[in-house]
Amino acid sequence: MSSDTDTDEAHATAARTGEAITTSALHAAATGADTFPGVLREALNRRGLSLERVSERLRVRGITISQATLSSWQRGRSQPERARSLQAVDVLEEILELPAGSLRSLLGPRRPRGRTTPPDAEGAALQILGEDSVVEKALGARFRHFNRETSSLMVHDIVRVGESGTLSGISTTNVLRAKRAGADRAIFVLSFDDEAAEPVDIKVTCGRLAEATYLKGLKSLVLEIHFGRQLAKLDTTVVSYAVEVSPSETPATHYERWSRTNLHEYLQQVFFHPGALPADCHRYVRDKVGDPPRGRRRIPLSEAHDVHVLTSRCKPGVHGVAWEYATGPNGTGDRPG
Numbered sequence: 438m439s440s441d442t443d444t445d446e447a448h449a450t451a452a453r454t455g456e457a458i459t460t461s462a463l464h465a466a467a468t469g470a471d472t473f474p475g476v477l478r479e480a481l482n483r484r485g486l487s488l489e490r491v492s493e494r495l496r497v498r499g500i501t502i503s504q505a506t507l508s509s510w511q512r513g514r515s516q517p518e519r520a521r522s523l524q525a526v527d528v529l530e531e532i533l534e535l536p537a538g539s540l541r542s543l544l545g546p547r548r549p550r551g552r553t554t555p556p557d558a559e560g561a562a563l564q565i566l567g568e569d570s571v572v573e574k575a576l577g578a579r580f581r582h583f584n585r586e587t588s589s590l591m592v593h594d595i596v597r598v599g600e601s602g603t604l605s606g607i608s609t610t611n612v613l614r615a616k617r618a619g620a621d622r623a624i625f626v627l628s629f630d631d632e633a634a635e636p637v638d639i640k641v642t643c644g645r646l647a648e649a650t651y652l653k654g655l656k657s658l659v660l661e662i663h664f665g666r667q668l669a670k671l672d673t674t675v676v677s678y679a680v681e682v683s684p685s686e687t688p689a690t691h692y693e694r695w696s697r698t699n700l701h702e703y704l705q706q707v708f709f710h711p712g713a714l715p716a717d718c719h720r721y722v723r724d725k726v727g728d729p730p731r732g733r734r735r736i737p738l739s740e741a742h743d744v745h746v747l748t749s750r751c752k753p754g755v756h757g758v759a760w761e762y763a764t765g766p767n768g769t770g771d772r773p774g
C-alpha cells in the first residue's frame with residue numbers, strides 16, 4: 438500500500454503476516470537457555486572448557502578475547518557487537534561444537550549503554566504490534582506463550598497480484614530453529630485489510646496442517662502447522678504453505694511482514710499480473726505497527742513482472758513493499774479494477 442495516507446491504507450487489500458509462533462509450551466523458560474548467554478553457558482559446561490582454555494584456543498586462531506569479556510558474555514552483562522567479537526562468536530561455535538550460526542542467531546540488536554533487561558516473547562511482540570493488536574485478539578490467551586520453542590531464521594514471502602490488481606495469493610517458506618528439545622509445531626497469523634479477501638484454499642507443502650481458522654470479524658487467518666517430528670535443541674525445520682485468496686473489492690497496494698526477532702535473511706517477492714503492472718514500487722520499514730514508514734527506497738520491476746527485497750540480518754520491525762498504479766487526470770487511467 439502507498440504510505441502517503443492512512444485512508445488509502447485502511448481500504449487497500451493486502452496481507453500482513455506474523456512470524457512463526459508456537460503454542461505447545463505453556464510456560465516461560467526460567468533458565469534463559471534460549472538466549473545467547475544461556476546457550477553459551479550450557480555449551481561451555483557440556484564441553485567442560487574453562488574460560489581460560491577457550492581464550493587460549495581463540496588466541497591460537499588469531500582472535501584475542503579476554504576471559505573477562507567471555508565471562509561478561511555468558512553472564513549477559515554484555516554481548517558481542519564489534520566485528521572482532523562477531524568473528525570470535527563464529528569460532529566459538531566451532532570450539533564448542535555448535536551448529537554454524539546457532540550463537541549468532543541469538544544476538545539481538547546493539548544494546549544501549551548500561552544494563553538492560555531484554556523483553557520476553559510477549560513484551561517483544563507488544564513492542565512491534567502495540568496493545569490490543571489484531572494478532573493478540575486472534576490468538577487470545579495463546580498470545581502470551583507464542584514462540585517459546587522456536588525462532589525464525591530465514592523467511593521467504595511470495596505475494597501474487599491478479600489481473601484486477603487485487604491480492605490473489607500468498608506463499609511462505611519459513612526456516613525455524615528449536616530453542617529447546619521437543620518443539621513440534623508452530624502457528625502463523627495472516628491478517629487482511631479488505632474483508633472481501635478471504636482464504637479459499639490452503640496448501641501446506643512442508644509440515645502438516647493441524648488448524649486453519651478464519652476469523653472474519655478480525656479479517657485474520659490462524660494456521661497451526663505441525664513439523665511431523667519433535668526437534669532436538671538447535672535443530673532446524675522448514676515450514677512452507679500457500680494461501681489462495683478470493684477477489685477483494687479494491688486493488689492491493691502493499692504487503693507487510695512483522696517480526697519481533699532478528700532474521701538471518703528475509704526475502705520479499707511480489708509478482709504482478711501483466712494486466713496489472715504498477716507504475717512505481719518501493720520498500721520501507723516501520724519500527725512498529727502504525728509508525729510512519731522510513732528508509733523508503735524505490736525498487737525496479739523485473740522482466741518477470743516482479744519486485745523483490747532481500748534483507749540480511751533483518752532487524753525487528755515491520756518490513757513492507759508498496760506499489761502505485763498510474764492514474765489519469767480523472768483518477769482512473771491505467772489503474773486496474
